[in-house]
Amino acid sequence: MEYKILDSIPDIANVKSFTDRYFSKRYILNVDGVENNDIMLMFHSNRITLLSLAPSHFFFKKDMKYTINFSIGNVDRLNNTVKGKGKKGGQILTPNSIICKIEYSDGSSFDVPCGLKGTLIEVNEQLVKHPELLKEMPDANGYIAIILSSIANSEAAKNKLLSHEEYIKLFEST
Template sequence: MDFKILDSIPDLAKFKSFTDRYFSKRYILNVEGIKNNDIMLMFHSNRITLLSLAPSHYFFKKNEKFKINFDIGKIDRLSNSVKGKGKKGGQLLLPKSVICKVEYDDGESFDIPCCMKGTLIEVNEELVKHPELLKEMPDSNGFIAIILSSIAISEATKNELLSHEDYMKIIANEASKN
């Protein structure tokens, strides 16, 4: 019997990513009435939500150097500190609360709101050192922030937003028009 060990290794390209397996992706299109200002929220069953930019966001079309700034005026999101099981001390967020700014070298910038009510658990500090993660891996290592909300708020927000399937249909429809 001839058995080749390398033949038993599955094709890893067929496996879903961690976020695809454990998170439910939802989308908000044209936030604050700005065309292609699209946000992706990824909900886990434990009420944790990851904030990122949707693939259709205008950010992905601009190829200029940029940085991520978590200092948004009176509040430095990098100074957020939570403690214990109850996540005490996290910054309270409303849907229009700005998490960070994307700042281009040419002086142009835009704000990224959290789009839901909750508590800021953590911002992705890696984006300060490696901002390209936001562009290269927005739904994994390039997430912007982790938000925790109540079960009721999490479920209500999730139900109000576009599902991944509906989002893909809208994006495909818009692409066919252009």
């Protein structure tokens, strides 16, 4: 019997990404009353949440050079350090806590809020050197931050926010 190894390889076009397989996407639309200021929170079952910009965010429509600044007022998110299994020492966040500022070459900018009560585990330092990741891979290597919240906070947030299916339906109709 002849075995063809190439026949055993799955169709890569139909394979889901890591975040699509293991994370539940939720959305907050029009943050601070600003139209299309939309963020995406990707929840893992282990309470880890990835913060990113939603595909509908106005950022993706603006074609201008930009940088990502994690220094917010007197807090530098890049200096966030956590230790141990319990992630001690992480910066405490509220849903309105600013994680970073995206600054355009024309001097304009906007803040990216956390959207969730929790502890900052880390920010994506790669965005400082390679800001294009935010635009090219927002739900993968272009995530902004990793947040850890309690089970209660995580579940409450998931239940309040727009699910991925609801988000898709909302934008299909427009």
